[in-house]
Amino acid sequence: MGRLILVTGGARSGKSDFAERLARQLGGEDVVFIATAEARDDEMARRIAAHRQSRPATWQTLEAARDVGRAVVRAGEAATVLIDCLTLLVSNLLLADGEDTPPERSEAAVEAEVAALLDAVRASPATVIVVTNEVGLGIVPVNRLARQYRDLLGRANAVLAKAADEVYLLISGLPVEIKSLALRGNFP
Template sequence: MGLILVTGGARSGKSGYAERRAAELGGDAVTYIATAEALDDEMARRIARHRSERPAAWATAESPRAAGQAVRSASTPTVMVDCMTVLASNALLAAEAQGEEAALAAVLAEAEALRAAALAHPGTVVVVTNEVGMGVHPPTSLGRWYRDALGRANALLAAAADEVVLLVSGIPLRIK
């Protein structure tokens, strides 16, 4: 099937939907690429919840950076990346000290590597991301850099995707 992009707001059901799609496509032969790091208690709880909700038979690769390389290394026909949102945050924060252009370039490099790896994968890659540009205008320059960078990364992935699904209040809407 190629690349499936699953997007939506926070807590809209993106990950659950993506997990169900990955399971439909790959059964137990799925590699789950996790981009989050447990940097605080709340994130540790989220990671634990996600681990408990996905099938135990799935392979897991922890990849807070270079998710594209993790996709290339996956040996299963179906791969799920959760999520571009955190991957973008990780890239942006690593390059923040170098300024806005470098931060944007770092995020877009991660997105491009993920796009290229997904298109090269012989099976299906399901990528989860957030729509962050439809909400409140960020009050800080770093927040605006992030919103703009993730918006561009999402557009890059969506343009290459065979299917794009927007989750709204738990309801999946296929938009491509």
Template sequence: MNLTLITGGARAGKSTFAERLARESGGLSDVWYVATAEAGDTDMAARITAHRAKRPPDWSTLETPRHVAASLASFRAAPARVILVDCLTMLVSNVLLSQPEAAGFEVIWEAVEREVDGLLDFVKANQTLVIVVTNEVGSGVVPATRLGCIYRDLLGRANMKLAAAATDVYLVVAGIPIVVKSDTAQRQGAIA
């Protein structure tokens, strides 16, 4: 499987590292950037604007808050060598918030798992390197709300599922990527 997962805390440099990997692997024109964030408030709108501005203009951008695999399958840009999904954190949040308030955890997990499985199926069916950015939300304070706890647990499960399938996994701390898993390096005889 040609999947790289990049995780870490908020503002740790995950997206910057992911974009560097995408540039190194796909060049300037062979990258699709999949943005999952929605501008729900002025802070998020400003973040989205900043992300758009720093992205190379030759990259094709697909903005899709949910149904990432289906959106990728119908995207009409030239085929890419690299697809960068930024980020799973927002995708899981979007799925969670789209569910009825009374939905139980397992029902919501099924919706999240459909997204994750769809992405994994897309990766298996294509020769494209897919880089997924996500957050480690379970390393900090226990969320104060029920919704926060559900979100942490959903994202934790989604992260574990993608990490198990990924060829390479990086943890970014203070802008420094740390190799957590590297099947690529092991196949090439390198020490990870």
């Protein structure tokens, strides 16, 4: 059975850097990187290119804008799988059929994606590290689509955090392992 580590925090908090260092520490050269980003504009294309260049050349990269559970299965016997990131995966699912997708359909798609990911993690021999953003600490978004996104990602994060063996929150580049803190308080 695989081990699940969730890495969360705000934008530019150091999540990806921390997750990559952790993946290198746990898997060395035997890491499969699952990238969920889609280049919907030039700025995102530049970000994707920079991320590709920063990863070790020995790591295998799988592109999976959807069906991340299937990509975990494709990773085979890798020691470590790094998924960066759930935030973009949920966005991809939310926008798959355009901005006017019925909320129930988006919710069902995200729930199915997270369930498939957890099934794949349980069946994998790997340590799977998932990077995600914590988007629920700010103001309530002004438009329906942004509120729907915040809610979908928040629920997906909660499901993964509950299933995870370790959960790290990054604040200003500093990782704090929060799952063990929650368990010490005997929270369900």
